[in-house]
Amino acid sequence: METTNSETGAPELAEPHLRQLLGAAGLAVEYVRAEGNTLYLRGEEGEEIPVTDFAGGYGSVLLGHSHPDIVRCARELLDAGTPVHAQFSRHxxxxxxxxxxxxxxxxxxxxxxxxxxxxxxxxxxxxxxxxxxxxxxxxxxxxxxxxxxxxxxxxxxxxxxxxxxxxxxxxxxxxxxxxxxxxxxxxxxxxxxxxxxxxxxxxxxxxxxxxxxxxxxxxxxxxxxxxxxxxxxxxxxxxxxxxxxxxxxxxxxxxxxxxxxxxxxxxxxxxxxxxxxxxxxxxxxxxxxxxxxxxxxxxxxxxxxxxxxxxxxxxxxxxxxxxxxxxxxxxxxxxxxxxxxxxxxxxxxxxxxxxxxxxxxxxxxxxxxxxxxxxxxxxxxxxxxDSFSCTVALKVLELLEADDGAVYRAARERGAALRAVLDGVAADFPEQVREVRGAGLMQGLEFHDQSAAASDSVRELAATGLFGYFLAGHLLREHRVRTFPTASALNTLRFEPSVRLSDVELDRLDVGLRDVCRVLAAGDGARLLGRAAVAG
Incomplete structure (x- = not known):
C-alpha cells in the first residue's frame, strides 16, 4: 500500500493507513500551536484556526497546553544544560x-x-x-x-x-x-x-x-x-x-x-x-x-x-x-x-x-x-x-497542590459544569444518546447503536466500525470542537479537557453535540461525512 501526500506529492510513510482513516473521518488536520484549552489547526490559506480541545491529549493536559509555568521550568532546565543522560548515578x-x-x-x-x-x-x-x-x-x-x-x-x-x-x-x-x-x-x-x-x-x-x-x-x-x-x-x-x-x-x-x-x-x-x-x-x-x-x-x-x-x-x-x-x-x-x-x-x-x-x-x-x-x-x-522529566513533574505537583489544592477544586467544579452540558443533551435527545458517564473532567457520552438505523446512510457509517470518529469529524469540521471516541467503545465520545475549560467553550460543545443529535435524528449520514454541500 502506498499513500501520497496530497500537498507535497511525496509518499506517506508514517502510518499511512491511519492517515487514510483520519482523512475519511475528517480528522486529518495539522495542528500548529497549542495553548490553554485550545489547539490551532492550519487552514487552507495557512492561517491558524482555533479548536476547543476536549480530547486533552487523552488526559495528558489537565493543566492546559503550554502552561506558562511548566514551559518556563522546561526552558530553564534546558538552558542550564540539565543532564538528561546521567544513568547509574545519584538522582x-x-x-x-x-x-x-x-x-x-x-x-x-x-x-x-x-x-x-x-x-x-x-x-x-x-x-x-x-x-x-x-x-x-x-x-x-x-x-x-x-x-x-x-x-x-x-x-x-x-x-x-x-x-x-x-x-x-x-x-x-x-x-x-x-x-x-x-x-x-x-x-x-x-x-x-x-x-x-x-x-x-x-x-x-x-x-x-x-x-x-x-x-x-x-x-x-x-x-x-x-x-x-x-x-x-x-x-x-x-x-x-x-x-x-x-x-x-x-x-x-x-x-x-x-x-x-x-x-x-x-x-x-x-x-x-x-x-x-x-x-x-x-x-x-x-x-x-x-x-x-x-x-x-x-x-x-x-x-x-x-x-x-x-x-x-x-x-x-x-x-x-x-x-x-x-x-x-x-x-x-x-x-x-x-x-x-x-x-x-x-x-x-x-x-x-x-x-x-x-x-x-x-x-x-x-x-x-x-x-x-x-x-x-x-x-x-x-x-x-532524568533531571528534566522529574523536575517538570515536580512543578506539576506544585501546581496541583498550590492554593490548598485549587486545581483539584477546579477539576470538580469544571467537571460538574461539563457533566451538566452532557446531561442536558442526553435529556433532550433520548433517541440518540444512550448514557452519560464519568467523574470530574473525565466524562463520556454514549450514543445509541446505529447499526439498525432507518437511514441507509447512517446505517452504512455504523457498519464501518468507525461511527464515533465520523461524529468527531463532524464536531471538528462544523463546530471546531475536538474529541474522539474511546478506543474500545466507539459509540462513546470522550471529554477530557483541561481545568482551564471556559463557559464559552462549554457552550460551543453544547451547540455542537445538539447539532450531531439533530443530524442523527434526520438520518443525514451524508452531512456527517461533510457532503451536504456537494449533494446540494
Whole structure:
C-alpha cells in the first residue's frame, strides 16, 4: 500500500493507513500551536484556526497546553544544560519527586506506609514495570514455598526415622503406594510421588485478573491485559494470560478463583501420623483495575465493587495494581481517582499529566510490604528518572497542590459544569444518546447503536466500525470542537479537557453535540461525512 501526500506529492510513510482513516473521518488536520484549552489547526490559506480541545491529549493536559509555568521550568532546565543522560548515578530530583508523590498519596489514603518509585517514560511502560515487579514477587514467594515444602518433608522424614510417626494405610492408598514396606520406605515413595506433582503445578504460568472493558496499554505484555479482543488477538502467543472479570460482578471473582486456583501437596505430622494437606499457592500475579475506564467507555468503578476487589485480593494474596494513567493526577478532583472509592493499591501507575503535557514520564509506585529491591537491578529504562522529566513533574505537583489544592477544586467544579452540558443533551435527545458517564473532567457520552438505523446512510457509517470518529469529524469540521471516541467503545465520545475549560467553550460543545443529535435524528449520514454541500 502506498499513500501520497496530497500537498507535497511525496509518499506517506508514517502510518499511512491511519492517515487514510483520519482523512475519511475528517480528522486529518495539522495542528500548529497549542495553548490553554485550545489547539490551532492550519487552514487552507495557512492561517491558524482555533479548536476547543476536549480530547486533552487523552488526559495528558489537565493543566492546559503550554502552561506558562511548566514551559518556563522546561526552558530553564534546558538552558542550564540539565543532564538528561546521567544513568547509574545519584538522582536527587527523582527522590524528591518520589517523596512528594508519597506525601500526597499518604494524605489521600490515610497511611504512612512508604511507596517506592520506579520511573518510566509512558503509561504502558509503567504498567509493564508493575506487572514485572508483581511477577518477580510471585516467583520469590514460590521459591519460599518450595523451601517450606522441602522443610516439611524433611521434618516428616525425621519423625518417621525417629519412630515417632507412621505413614497410615489411608495415605498410602490415596497416593497409590502399594505392597508391604516399612514406614521409612513408604515415606520415600510418597515424597517421590508428590514432589514432581508439586513442581509441575508450581511451574504453571501466572494468570492476571483485569476488568472487562479495561485498557492497560498496547505493548507486548500490557496488551494482553487490555480487554479489547482486536488488540490482543494478533499477539496472543507472546505473553501474559488474563482472566477478565465482568464489571460490578463480585460473584465472578469467586467463580474465576475456584476454577483457576492452584494447590500443592504439603507433608505434615500430627498425632504421630504423616499426612498430606493442600496448600494454595499464588497463581494470580496481579489484579489490574482502572478507577475510571478511559478507553472502555468512561465507566466509573463503584465503591462497593472496589471493596469487593480489595477483600478478594487480600484473601488470595493477589496484589492490586491501580491504573491511574488516565484518571489520576487530579483529573477527577483528587490525585488518585481511586482514593475516594476506598481502594488501596499495592501498586499505582501514574503518567500523562505527570509530565505536564511536555515531559514524557510515568511512575510506578509499590508499597513497602510488596517491594522487592532486587527489581532495581533487573529493570531499567534509558530515558527514565532524568533531571528534566522529574523536575517538570515536580512543578506539576506544585501546581496541583498550590492554593490548598485549587486545581483539584477546579477539576470538580469544571467537571460538574461539563457533566451538566452532557446531561442536558442526553435529556433532550433520548433517541440518540444512550448514557452519560464519568467523574470530574473525565466524562463520556454514549450514543445509541446505529447499526439498525432507518437511514441507509447512517446505517452504512455504523457498519464501518468507525461511527464515533465520523461524529468527531463532524464536531471538528462544523463546530471546531475536538474529541474522539474511546478506543474500545466507539459509540462513546470522550471529554477530557483541561481545568482551564471556559463557559464559552462549554457552550460551543453544547451547540455542537445538539447539532450531531439533530443530524442523527434526520438520518443525514451524508452531512456527517461533510457532503451536504456537494449533494446540494
Amino acid at each position: 536527587p530530583y527523582a527522590n524528591r519527586l518520589a517523596a512528594e508523590l508519597n506525601r500526597i498519596v499518604h494524605r489521600e489514603l490515610g497511611t504512612e506506609e512508604p511507596y517506592f518509585a520506579i520511573f518510566a517514560n509512558t503509561g504502558a511502560e509503567a504498567v509493564e514495570a508493575a506487572v514485572k515487579h508483581a511477577e518477580m514477587d510471585r516467583v520469590m514467594r514460590l521459591a519460599d514455598l518450595r523451601g517450606e515444602l522441602a522443610k516439611a518433608a524433611a521434618s516428616a522424614r525425621a519423625a518417621v526415622d525417629a519412630g515417632t510417626a507412621t505413614v497410615p494405610e489411608r495415605l498410602r492408598a490415596r497416593f497409590g503406594i502399594v505392597g508391604a514396606m516399612d514406614d521409612a520406605t513408604a515415606l520415600r515413595e510418597l515424597v517421590a510421588h508428590v514432589t514432581p506433582l508439586n513442581e509441575a503445578r508450581l511451574d504453571r504460568r501466572p494468570l492476571f485478573l483485569a476488568l472487562e472493558g479495561g485498557f492497560h496499554g498496547k505493548l507486548g505484555l500490557s496488551v494482553q491485559l487490555t480487554h479489547n479482543e482486536s488488540y490482543r488477538a494478533p499477539f496472543r502467543g507472546l505473553a501474559a494470560q488474563a482472566r477478565f472479570v465482568p464489571r460490578e460482578n463480585p460473584e465472578a471473582l469467586r467463580e474465576i478463583h475456584e476454577r483457576e486456583r492452584g494447590a500443592v501437596f504439603a507433608l505434615t505430622v500430627s498425632g504421630g501420623r504423616v499426612d498430606v494437606v493442600e496448600r494454595e499457592f499464588p497463581v494470580f500475579c496481579a489484579f489490574l483495575v482502572e478507577p475510571v475506564q478511559g478507553e472502555g467507555g468512561i465507566h466509573v468503578l463503584s465503591g462497593e465493587f472496589a471493596g469487593e476487589i480489595q477483600r478478594f485480593c487480600a484473601e488470595i494474596d493477589c496484589p492490586v495494581v491501580v491504573d491511574e494513567i488516565q484518571s489520576g493526577m487530579g483529573r477527577t478532583g483528587t490525585l488518585l481517582a481511586s482514593s475516594p472509592l476506598g481502594l488501596r493499591g499495592d501498586y499505582y501507575v501514574l503518567a500523562k499529566t505527570l509530565g505536564g503535557g511536555i515531559a514524557k514520564t510515568s511512575a510506578m509506585l509499590v508499597r513497602q510490604a510488596r517491594y522487592r529491591p532486587e527489581f532495581e537491578i533487573v529493570h531499567s529504562s534509558t530515558f527514565a528518572k
